[in-house]
Amino acid sequence: MAVSALTDNPAQQGRWRKPGPAMVATLPLLLFLLLFFVWPLIGLLKQGFYVQGQFSLDNFLHLWDTPIYRIVLQNTFVIALSVTVGCIVMSYPLAWLMASVRPGTAKLLFFAVLLPFWSSALVRTTAWIALLQQNGVVNSLLMSSHITEQPIAFLYNFTGVLIGMIHVLMPFVVLPLYSSFRSMDSTLLQAAQSLGADSLSIFTRIILPLTRPGAVAGAIIVFMNAVGYYITPSLMGGPGQRMIAELISHNITDELNWSIAAALGLVLLLTTLLSLWLFNRLFGLDKLMAGSSGKGSQSVVVTQRSSGGRITVAAGILVALFLILPILIVIPMSFGTANFPTFPPAEYGVRWYANFFSDRKWTAALGESVRIGLMVTLLSMVLGATAAMGIHKLRSPRKSWLETLFIIPMSVPAIITAVSLYYLCGPLGLINNSVALILGHTVLATPYTYITLRAALKGFDPSLELAAYSLGASGWQMFRRVMLPALVPGMVGGAVFAFVTSFDDVVMSLFLTTIRNRTLPKLMYEGLAFDFDPTVISASCVLIAATAGILLAQGLIKRNGGKYAATAR
Structure with missing residues (x-):
């Protein structure tokens, strides 16, 4: 991403706006998706047209x-x-x-x-x-x-x-x-x-x-x-x-x-x-990547004082409770000590939290999820950022096709992507070492990083870039002092999306891991599907706390990023 920005100066602007360099920036993500999304998908789906080796x-x-x-x-x-x-x-x-x-x-x-x-x-x-x-x-x-x-x-x-x-x-x-x-x-x-x-x-x-x-x-x-x-x-x-x-x-x-x-x-x-x-x-599809323009109506719908308005208010409150209460109620249930979760618990304690943090299978699964999530975040940020910068500069009829390809993996059901990678990676022995799962999670996560960075780039004012060059800034200075602060919120949002997408995935983990390298969501699924383990409730609350912590950290980083951007300008 920095290299893309450095090449965008007045002396090289005409050359950069040709399709060649912009296409080069999109190649890493394009090749990655062709190899680990399109090709496995074709390999799996063609099996549906064959019976005993004959087309049918x-x-x-x-x-x-x-x-x-x-x-x-x-x-x-x-x-x-x-x-x-x-x-x-x-x-x-x-x-x-x-x-x-x-x-x-x-x-x-x-x-x-x-x-x-x-x-x-x-x-x-x-x-x-x-x-x-x-x-x-x-x-x-x-x-x-x-x-x-x-x-x-x-x-x-x-x-x-x-x-x-x-x-x-x-x-x-x-x-x-x-x-x-x-x-x-x-x-x-x-x-x-x-x-x-x-x-x-x-x-x-x-x-x-x-x-x-x-x-x-x-x-x-x-x-x-x-x-x-x-x-x-x-x-x-x-x-x-x-x-x-x-x-x-x-x-x-x-x-x-x-x-x-x-x-x-x-x-x-x-x-x-x-x-x-x-x-x-x-x-x-460009609506998914629309940057904030700061325009539009700021009007607020006025609450109607009619009976219909009051009924709607009551219905809205009930729907909000429907969304939030299951998560809030499960928290006190996790502190129960009985062999089966009840609300309210007859006796409070940390029995199942202690089991979660002391049992080797749970801690190993948690560590595996964090390790894979961090690797997927890094890969998806590199692929998504370079592709977003390339598409942002690309002036070619192929742009819409590339954008569609970059977004499609987030729309394809995870079960299809998981089975396709299982079909490709199983014979290669990539299931046992989590390589297949990292590839699958990166396929799922990269569209989110791409979309958030494309939105950030669409919202970036190009006049700031031109002003920096007109004042004698080098490509690196322009990127560090002008473009990077504007992209920080998108980068943080993309990283959070990527990590959460990987950390919470169940479907791919079911197909692309074994008992030796299973992730926390897979272990939780097994605890629900086969023999209910109350530790799953405690594990769920750990995930809720982790999610809330990630969102809080994202908010703080965005706020600091905004202050840094204002200071830099």
């Missing part, structure tokens, strides 16, 4: 003719659509409430959204399992209040999958909806109310049309994630809720049927790419 479409016909596969495909789309609709319905009152309250209250609501958003999906699934089990908090409250006389089966059915997946994916709708509400002109609502419009008319004729882009964008992202989801359905669902990702895993690990797994993978991949294409057609 029989595998796809088998998916259609076999009832179990048809049922699973139907389950996948029904669950994904249900989760998408649920996320939209529940996100509207919360996003409206966030945009209509005072800034201090809005910060609390943002905390309720962002803490689950940044917490591992496995942690959130763990929390819901503890809450929804037969002797969990929810059933205890229902029975103690005499609403029910016996426990309700919330887990291992459609209800459990719906609750778990909505909780994980809803922030993807809340955040774009909040932006839509913030950009809305509040005088339209006041005018409609003054003309006698009721709450329903205001919502259907003003709010819904103006916020539809944010809702649609969030819905597409949720659907893309939901169709390939693996962890929550496998832990909170039953046999009737099996989805494509779980069936892919079953065909590889249990049946050793790579052809059917590849055929299922292609169906899942095409569904995801179709959703990504739709997002691109409606909004453009």
